[in-house]
Amino acid sequence: xxxxxxxxxxxxxxxxxxxxxxxxxxxxxxxxxxxxxxxxxxxxxxxxxxxxxxxxxxxxxxxxxxxxxxxxxxxxxxxxxxxxxxxxxxxxxxxxxxxxxxxxxxxxxxxxxxxxxxxxxxxxxxxxxxxxxxxxxxxxxxxxxxxxxxxxxxxxxxxxxxxxxxxxxxxxxxxxxxxxxxxxxxxxxx
Amino acid sequence: xxxxxxxxxxxxxxxxxxxxxxxxxxxxxxxxxxxxxxxxxxxxxxxxxxxxxxxxxxxxxxxxxxxxxxxxxxxxxxxxxxxxxxxxxxxxxxxxxxxxxxxxxxxxxxxxxxxxxxxxxxxxxxxxxxxxxxxxxxxxxxxxxxxxxxxxxxxxxxxxxxxxxxxxxxxxxxxxxxxxxxxxxxxxxxxxxxxxxxxxxxxxxxxxxxxxxxxxxxxxxxxxxxxxxxxxxxxxxxxxxxxxxxxxxxxxxxxxxxxxxxxxxxxxxxxxxxxxxxxxxxxxxxxxxxxxxxxxxxxxxxxxxxxxxxxxxxxxxxxxxxxxxxxxxxxxxxxxxxxxxxxxxxxxxxxxxxxxxxxxxxxxxxxxxxxxxxxxxxxxxxxxxxxxxxxxxxxxxxxxxxxxxxxxxxxxxxxxxxxxxxxxxxxxxxxxxxxxxxxxxxxxxxxxxxxxxxxxxxxxxxxxxxxxxxxxxxxxxxxxxxxxxxxxxxxxxxxxxxxxxxxxxxxxxxxxxxxxxxxxxxxxxxxxxxxxxxxxxxxxxxxxxxxxxxxxxxxxxxxxxxxxxxxxxxxxxxxxxxxxxxxxxxxxxxxxxxxx
Numbered sequence: 001x002x003x004x005x006x007x008x009x010x011x012x013x014x015x016x017x018x019x020x021x022x023x024x025x026x027x028x029x030x031x032x033x034x035x036x037x038x039x040x041x042x043x044x045x046x047x048x049x050x051x052x053x054x055x056x057x058x059x060x061x062x063x064x065x066x067x068x069x070x071x072x073x074x075x076x077x078x079x080x081x082x083x084x085x086x087x088x089x090x091x092x093x094x095x096x097x098x099x100x101x102x103x104x105x106x107x108x109x110x111x112x113x114x115x116x117x118x119x120x121x122x123x124x125x126x127x128x129x130x131x132x133x134x135x136x137x138x139x140x141x142x143x144x145x146x147x148x149x150x151x152x153x154x155x156x157x158x159x160x161x162x163x164x165x166x167x168x169x170x171x172x173x174x175x176x177x178x179x180x181x182x183x184x185x186x187x188x189x190x
Numbered sequence: 191x192x193x194x195x196x197x198x199x200x201x202x203x204x205x206x207x208x209x210x211x212x213x214x215x216x217x218x219x220x221x222x223x224x225x226x227x228x229x230x231x232x233x234x235x236x237x238x239x240x241x242x243x244x245x246x247x248x249x250x251x252x253x254x255x256x257x258x259x260x261x262x263x264x265x266x267x268x269x270x271x272x273x274x275x276x277x278x279x280x281x282x283x284x285x286x287x288x289x290x291x292x293x294x295x296x297x298x299x300x301x302x303x304x305x306x307x308x309x310x311x312x313x314x315x316x317x318x319x320x321x322x323x324x325x326x327x328x329x330x331x332x333x334x335x336x337x338x339x340x341x342x343x344x345x346x347x348x349x350x351x352x353x354x355x356x357x358x359x360x361x362x363x364x365x366x367x368x369x370x371x372x373x374x375x376x377x378x379x380x381x382x383x384x385x386x387x388x389x390x391x392x393x394x395x396x397x398x399x400x401x402x403x404x405x406x407x408x409x410x411x412x413x414x415x416x417x418x419x420x421x422x423x424x425x426x427x428x429x430x431x432x433x434x435x436x437x438x439x440x441x442x443x444x445x446x447x448x449x450x451x452x453x454x455x456x457x458x459x460x461x462x463x464x465x466x467x468x469x470x471x472x473x474x475x476x477x478x479x480x481x482x483x484x485x486x487x488x489x490x491x492x493x494x495x496x497x498x499x500x501x502x503x504x505x506x507x508x509x510x511x512x513x514x515x516x517x518x519x520x521x522x523x524x525x526x527x528x529x530x531x532x533x534x535x536x537x538x539x540x541x542x543x544x545x546x547x548x549x550x551x552x553x554x555x556x557x558x559x560x561x562x563x564x565x566x567x568x569x570x571x572x573x574x575x576x577x578x579x580x581x582x583x584x585x586x587x588x589x590x591x592x593x594x595x596x597x598x599x600x601x602x603x604x605x606x607x608x609x610x611x612x613x614x615x616x617x618x619x620x621x622x623x624x625x626x627x628x629x630x631x632x633x634x635x636x637x638x639x640x641x642x643x644x645x646x647x648x649x650x651x652x653x654x655x656x657x658x659x660x661x662x663x664x665x666x667x668x669x670x671x672x673x674x675x676x677x678x679x680x681x682x683x684x685x686x687x688x689x690x691x692x693x694x695x696x697x698x699x700x701x702x703x704x705x706x707x708x709x710x711x712x713x714x715x716x717x718x719x720x721x722x723x724x725x726x727x728x729x730x731x732x733x734x735x736x737x738x739x740x741x742x743x744x745x746x747x748x749x750x751x752x753x754x755x756x757x758x759x760x761x762x763x764x765x766x767x768x769x770x771x772x773x774x775x776x777x778x779x780x781x782x783x784x785x786x
Contacts, residue, residue, distance in 0.1 A: 148251040152280070158253070159277055161310055165256030168244035168270050169380040169393065175265060178389040184410040187397035189248055189378035 010082055013050060018042055031085035036071075039088050040098050043073060047103060052077045052084055055103075058110035060118050064144040067092045069118060073100075095120040117142035225300040227328060230283040232301040233276050233316035234323040237263065239295035242270035243379035243434040246287035246296055254280035255287060260318060267385045268432030278304070278312040285329050289337045292377060292434040298329035333438055340439025343372040345446055350653030354624050357519045360650065361423070361446075369450040373400035375435065376442045382429035387763070387771040390415055392429060396447055404454040405464045411451055412465045414774055416491035416534065417484055417766070419526045420513050422449030426644070426765040458532045467537055470497035475784050478503065478560035480547050483511020484766045485566030485756030487531075488773025490539040493780065500539050503556065505546035507597075511568050512757070513766055515593040516615065518622050548723025557728075557751070562780045565739065565747075566756040566773065569717035569764065575610055579667040580713075584676030588619030588714035595622055603628050604709025608679045610634075610664055611714035612641035617648060619712045620656050630655075631706060633662040633681055635696045659706075661686065663698050667711055678707040719758040728752075735760075744779030745772050753779055 007024040014032050015022050018041070022032030034042055046052040057074040066089075073086040090097055099122040101108035111122045116131040119140035130136070139146055169188050173180055180188060225231060242265070247255040257272035265271025274287075274296065288296050296316070301323055306312070314320070333340055346362040353360050364372060378393035386392065391410050398407035411418045425445050433441035455461045475498050479486045482504035490500045508514045510527045535541065547553055557563055572587030574580055586601070588609070594601045605628060609620040612634035620630045632651070634641060637660050641648055652658065661684040668678040680703055684696035718737045721729060733740040733748040738760045745753045755772025757764045 149253070152252045156252070156280060159279060159309070159313070161313060162256050162275075162277065164258055165275075166258065166272055168242065168247075168257055168272055169378070171257075171265070171270055171272060172380045172384050173389070176384045176389045178383070178391075178414075180391050180394060181410070181413050183406070184391050184394040184398075184413065187394040187401070187406070187410070189244075189380070189393060189397075 006080055006082060010050070010080075010084065014042065014046065014084070017045060025085075028081060029083055029085070031087060034086055034088050036088045036090050036097060039071075039073065039086060040100050040103065042086055043075065043100060043103055046075055046084060046086075050077070051079060052082075054078060055107060056083070058107060058114070060114050060120065060142075062092075062118065062142065062144045063089070064092070069095055069120060071097060071114075071120075090120070097122055099124045101125065116140065119143065222303065225302060225328060229300050229302065229328045230285050230298045231328065232278065232299055232304060232314065232320065232323065233274075233281075233287075234297050234299045234320060234327060235274060235315075235317035236295040236297075236324070237273060237317040239293050240273055240317070241268060241293055241295075241381065241434060241437065242272040243292060243377060243381060244270065244272065244274075245290045245292060245377050245379060245434070246274050248377075249286045249290045250281075251284070251286070252280040252282055254278070254282075258315070260315070268381055270379070270381060273315065273317070275313060275315045278314055279309065286337075288329055288331050289335070290377075291331065291336075292338045292439075293437040294331060294333075294336070297327045297331075299323045299326045300328045301326060336438075338377070338435060338439070339375040340435060342375075342440040342443050343368045345443065350650075350655070353520065353650075354627075354654050357625060359523055360520050361449075363453055364443075364446055364450045366450075369399055369447060370402065372443050373397070373447055376400065377434055379434050381432050381434055382444060385432040386429045387765075387768040388414055388774060389771075390429075392444055395451060396442065396444070399447055399451060404451055407451040408455055408461070408464050409466075411448060412461075412467070415767075415770055416488055417513075417530055417770060418448055419452040419530055420484070420522060421445070421767060421770070422452050423522050423526065424513070424517055425767050426763065428763070428767075456529075458529055458536060461529075461533050462536060467495055469495055469537055472499065473497040473785070475499070475561040476501070476559070477562045477564060477780060478556040479564045479566065480553075480556065481505075481511060481566040481568060481756070482509035482531075482541055483566050483568050483756055483769060484513060485568075485769035485773040485776075486511070486564060487534060487539075488770045489564045489566070489753075489755065489776050489780075490773075491534050491537070492774060492777040494534075494538045496777070496781065498780075501560075502539065502541045503545045503547050503551060504541055504543050507543055509541050509543070511566075515596045516589060516618070517596075518592065518618050519596065520621070520625070521618075546723070553723065553725055553728065561751070561784055563752045564773070564776055564780070565752060565754040565758070566769065567719060567758050568769075569757045570720045571718050572713065573716045573718060575664060575711075575713040575715060577664055577666050579669050579676075582667060582669040582674055582676050584669075584709060585667060585711045585713065588615045588712050589717055591619055591712055592622060603712075605629060606708040607631070607710045607712060608633055608706055608708045609712045609714060610679075611716075612636065612643060613714060613716075614643045614647055615717075616712075616714035617643045617651050619714050621647075621651055621654060623710070623712065624651075624654050624656055628710075629657075631657040631659055631708070633659050633664055633679070633706070635661070635663055635684065636694070637661060637686060640694075661696055662704075663696060665703070668705065676709065676711055678705050679711055680705050717757075742779075743775070744782060745776040746779050746783070750783065 007030050011030050020034050052075040054076045056076050059072050061070040068089045070089050075084050112127045112131045114120045244257045247257050254277045256275045258275050348360050373396045376396040380393050382392045383389050395407040395410040427445045429444050430441040477498050477500050479502040482502045493500045509531045572589045603623045607623045607628045607630045609616050609632045623630050662681040663684050664681045666680050670677045682698040683702040686694035687697045688694040731749045739754045741759050745755045747754050753776040756769035
């Protein structure tokens with residue numbers, strides 16, 4: 001179990017075929033990092049040549065500091081019981097990624113979700129633009145710059161009966177009889 | 191085809207064989223499905239474990255959490271007394287509140303069914319409304335999964351062997367990067383502010399450091415502490431004892447962050463430029479201050495800012511009181527004190543050095559010539575150890591010894607030293623002796639864990655090769671019959687006896703007399719105030735009980751015009767930050783008295 005033979009064979013097969021980097025995460029888990037243009041080729045190769053016939057999942061991570069979105073394709077070999085993660089990064093400013101619902105039909109659902117939640121475009125993707133959100137007129141809500149707190153405060157009213165809420169910092173200064181000077185207040189907890 | 195379909199009539203009877211089998215459909219009595227192990231259902235809060243820091247309420251993106259007072263929970267130091275209440279109409283069970291709970295008191299349970307006709311019932315106070323949910327916890331967070339940062343950025347220090355060679359400062363201070371990382375750990379709850387005797391604006395200045403605005407941090411610090419460099423180095427930091435993070439991990443290094451902020455302004459001019467103190471027009475009142483210790487200096491600083499004419503009378507050649515003469519220079523270098531004093535003088539505080547009240551100037555004179563007087567004399571006289579031969583040459587109190595060394599004079603402790611006591615002063619005396627090459631042993635009545643000294647000081651002493659003998663009760667000092675000089679100390683070993691579940695008390699074991707040969711015995715078992723300078727008529731009116739001056743909240747004594755603070759009054763602990771608080775509060779008192 002611990003010698004990871006199957007995992008290393010898979011890693012070598014993919015990395016040597018496409019000249020990319022990757023690593024064995026642990027037993028039954030292998031990941032590779034690819035350029036966005038080669039992702040569909042890798043997926044097709046894995047499906048047709050290596051037997052990774054099932055796509056488990058497809059997801060996105062917002063790396064706002066680096067100005068990138070990371071897309072992760074999780075595919076599975078039901079006989080070898082191995083999972084391969086294909087990861088790629090795309091520019092956050094030009095969030096366009098190749099549509100792969102021709103390889104797996106159900107990728108369509110994931111791609112529609114990502115289009116709605118992260119604003120990533122998949123040229124040629126067929127499907128309604130409204131997926132879960134209705135009449136959404138803000139920036140895509142899973143992007144990190146989306147202010148969930150502000151949105152919730154503006155959209156949902158506050159139930160009556162919550163007026164007795166207290167601010168911890170204020171309560172403590174009141175009890176100890178101190179006054180936080182105005183110029184310092186911008187550093188207090190909101 | 192027959193009219194009677196026998197097969198069709200009998201076949202249903204076959205179902206009888208299922209009668210005693212476990213049904214696949216709904217069971218009776220009715221059982222609900224079990225939720226998965228980390229299911230995120232309704233909240234549960236352990237009300238005793240919760241400290242009311244409000245981090246859950248701050249993180250909630252849906253504004254679903256309020257902090258409210260509960261009838262049976264009172265606030266105390268380290269507990270705001272508030273507890274979270276969840277609006278389950280807004281909650282989306284993301285469980286961020288659980289992930290950021292520093293104490294781990296807030297959890298989610300497996301409860302996912304809650305039916306009610308009244309929408310107001312969705313306001314639930316977890317723990318109060320569902321005490322039985324404690325047994326159904328599912329989504330919890332331990333120290334590995336928590337989003338709180340429990341590990342302190344370590345402070346760089348000189349190596350123990352290197353330290354004993356000189357009086358160079360032991361603690362090296364945070365770099366900018368380290369300070370930002372450490373400040374980032376703070377959750378800004380403010381529980382520390384209540385524990386701090388001076389109620390400093392701790393979350394605010396730490397947040398300013400975290401955001402990279404060191405100037406603002408310094409300005410906030412100077413708002414109610416004019417001696418931050420001293421506090422940043424040697425404060426007893428009771429604030430860190432109540433930090434929300436120390437419940438499970440390490441407290442935010444509040445003291446070191448304050449030190450970092452003060453280090454960003456290395457000169458008097460820079461402090462003045464950054465703090466930019468607003469000095470009001472002279473208001474015509476004058477205040478005389480006895481003693482330039484932390485209490486007197488603090489009162490002087492804020493009085494001067496308010497336009498009072500302030501003069502401090504100091505018996506010694508340097509200002510600072512115990513922080514100048516009682517703290518070894520490897521903890522608090524002379525330049526640091528000088529910088530703070532020069533800054534005070536630059537905003538108009540006058541200090542008369544080498545002026546002992548009662549000798550060089552009478553108290554009557556100060557009393558008559560000023561509109562108010564502040565007394566901050568500290569505790570100057572050491573308690574006697576109370577054993578035989580204590581008056582022999584070679585026996586000295588730690589306070590006197592530290593004063594001699596800090597005044598750049600010399601005192602030969604010889605090759606072997608015994609220090610008696612377990613407080614910070616004892617450790618200071620021991621570590622200073624070690625720097626003169628002596629082999630030092632500390633004798634303490636109780637166990638090491640009972641020592642009132644800071645653990646960092648105890649650890650520092652151990653790293654410097656100082657031997658600590660706990661549970662040792664000194665019985666007599668042995669002197670050479672010819673020269674009269676100390677040659678050793680005799681002590682009894684003690685066992686710890688807990689009576690009535692109280693604090694264990696050391697009881698001497700008979701016949702366990704042990705002799706430790708030494709050249710010097712340093713006593714450090716406490717100090718008392720010296721009131722000899724005070725004329726008799728004032729002594730009565732001031733009300734001095736058990737060696738301490740009695741004062742009210744505004745640090746006003748029995749004499750309307752006289753205020754007092756610091757170690758010689760009854761308020762707070764005997765530490766510098768309490769003295770600063772006394773000085774600060776006395777300013778409010780003097781203001782109230784004179785300006786109304």
